[in-house]
Amino acid sequence: MTIYDISQKAGVSIATVSRVLNGSDKVSAKTRKKVLDVMERYSYTPNAFARGLGLNTSHTVGILCADSSDLYLAKAVYYLEQMLRDKGYDCILCCCGYNLENKIKYSNLLLSKKVDSIVFVGSNFVEANEESNSYIRDIACTHPVMILNADYAAPNVYSCLCDDYHAVLEATEELISSGRKNIIYIYNSTSYSGSKKLTGYMDAMNTHGLTAVTEFIDRRYEVSDEILDTAKTLEGLCSSGTKVDAVVCADDQLALGAVKFARRAGLSIPQDIAIIGYNNSMLAVSNEPELTSVDNRLELLCKQLVNNLIEILSGAEIPRKTIYSGLLVKRGTT
């Protein structure tokens, strides 16, 4: 079924069919109904390719993320997909891992598929050294670029993020003010948001004259391995004499590692050791005791990002950067 067939069966021209299709008001009610009926009867659907060819847009946005099975990213992808679909946009998903080469390769692939915009999901798309980010600039020359959870200042690049710096700073200070002194920070990423968080912790410790101790956990293919690594790292740290009465983690899964450590070491939570996670994911509640965790407002961020994107695609101006505050959700581990 093409627009031709419909026009013939309805006894009108293809132009009229096209007008009906696109909701033009220059069609008489009678003609519209006639055409609509025929379309209905033959359950006609316009050809997306032909339409795209003429319009040069597919009403599709490319979603790029490192790993859509990561708890946090999966949630983000889910929100984005739902919200974009509500606005009439489809999503092509592309998981590109954590290395630069693939980020570039897959961005281009998405562009070649004629997406209207690219959404980078996760702060790992913005790195510390400027050259590694030039691919973002390149894309932004032709397409609006949206970044979730990181900021990159360039024309046509728009960011929605949580104030991770202050969130961690405040979480750490909360521990300090409740009397904890030996607070360890555990992280697994040096991305944009990763370094903000780290700085938040450092500043809090320094301000209060406490010694900062940080541990970096390598990202592992299996989350479960990351949890185990965290537990082991803490065990090693303690057995080498380091005192610990609190752990701030850049991630809920790291926090679960800390919980595992505490359990194995026979420490009671939160009396002997307090633990704070990040993301306020389902992991926080799945555990017993439940994790105190920073909620970084993912749903809100996604909603804002999608709204912004729609605005931009319709030609409106929007702020380059939108920031929300994190929220410390207190539960059983503090």
Next chain:
Amino acid sequence: MTIYDISQKAGVSIATVSRVLNGSDKVSAKTRKKVLDVMERYSYTPNAFARGLGLNTSHTVGILCADSSDLYLAKAVYYLEQMLRDKGYDCILCCCGYNLENKIKYSNLLLSKKVDSIVFVGSNFVEANEESNSYIRDIACTHPVMILNADYAAPNVYSCLCDDYHAVLEATEELISSGRKNIIYIYNSTSYSGSKKLTGYMDAMNTHGLTAVTEFIDRRYEVSDEILDTAKTLEGLCSSGTKVDAVVCADDQLALGAVKFARRAGLSIPQDIAIIGYNNSMLAVSNEPELTSVDNRLELLCKQLVNNLIEILSGAEIPRKTIYSGLLVKRGTT
């Protein structure tokens, strides 16, 4: 940059450019190099719309799932996306929730986007009553349909699944043979695989002359709520006098609910109560003690599904149904 521009700059016809593009062997090495050079210089990329219009295929498959943020589905989507991309296919992701109307609506949407096939991820796409599945038949009239984790017998529909029936049956028997008598089954889905699992439990109990006790937990928007509901349900059950010395769950998150219940009730795991989960997800290891859980071979299933799909799209014949056995992974809760 179009094929025209390239042909002009290379001093050949568009037909030749097209041949180079598609790797035809009817181009002299010299001409090929010349054209390739021009393409390279102008970093030309063929227009996906025009190509699709001619070929009527986009090398894209539609992935339909209820909720891509669900732990299990997210992992599946991730595997599928990676593996399909390896084979040169893109994925349009579409999350349609659990109701029939949206399944149909979004399937059609994907078809209108000219996907080459639709992959249904999750057993919830096949329901008990036949009418609810007719939409699958409809799609299969024009496109190969792949189903992950459920089976539906119809032409042009192919399934990859785990033998959930036997997996649960054996898990239950394992508990029975280790002396447990009051084994409760907890589930949250009556989908294809959901009912297989349930039957596996029932059969095991009946065979050994034990009384089956099952509890259905409503799916909740937040996983954490589901965990809490499970814990509460078990509390209610016990306080009304039902004895429990083991719990088999259709899902790891339900199992975490059981763990939560045990903790709150002061029961020690696994001495007082044994718990078995399903999916062998990260939740199994995130917890302490770690969950004994059935591994339903997701990665294997996805790999097989993708291989099958590629075969079909290239015109080969493949078996309608591929079944793998589940694997009981024993850990701390049994």
Next chain:
DNA sequence: TTGTACGCGTTATCAT
């Protein structure tokens, strides 16, 4: 309000 005709960028079928 409606219709005609062309362009969008490919692929594929012919010739040559």
Next chain:
DNA sequence: ATGATAACGCGTACAA
């Protein structure tokens, strides 16, 4: 081996 040209299905000036 290469080139000319007709599809592919739609949107849209422009004409009526």
